[in-house]
Amino acid sequence: MSWTDERVELLKKMWGEGQSASQIAKELGGVTRNAVIGKVHRLGLSNRATTSTKSDSATKAEAKPKAAPKPKAAAKPKADPMPEMKTEPAVPQRPAATPANRKAIIPAGQPLPPQPSANEISPEALAKVNEVEKKAKKLTLMELTERTCKWPVGDPATDHFWFCGLPVQAGKPYCEAHVGVAFQPMSSRRDRRR
């Protein structure tokens, strides 16, 4: 496949929308994410980092004696303690039983942990969660790994309980759908009219 105007246009559009290179590649078809990234760079899009305040001069053009093939074991002089600001524009929300599950609980056990607020989560996000729970792998606690969604479903005191278990993404503890309900944008937290 070649980079026709149409394909480039779609590339620009999707990249502008924040789509990942792999998503764009999948959409375009016939190209890999590497191809997409390479094209993005050639087009001059891309960088949204590296102190964009500067316009010219040495950005990172340091001496790079990398003419020779790289031995697998290379020294890594880690000398760049950049203070990392972590401004998460979302308020963590502890997992709560979904309405569908609410009826099944209240077994004969200890009082359940307070459900802070049976929240007003985006209806869409909730719907997505309900969908995804059907496809959940229903893992037990012991089956959870670093890359399985740890969202609990049901009530631990009943047999109706499992962990989502779907693949997590990017270091988060949950799958995409559950991240959606766990981290709500601040904007959607405001008063629900009255």
Place this chain on the structure above:
DNA sequence: CCCTGATTCGC
């Protein structure tokens, strides 16, 4: 291990 983008360099 999954994913992300960034860079290099032979083609």
Place this chain on the structure above:
DNA sequence: GCGAATCAGG
């Protein structure tokens, strides 16, 4: 110009 291989990170 292209993109696989590689690098670097979450």
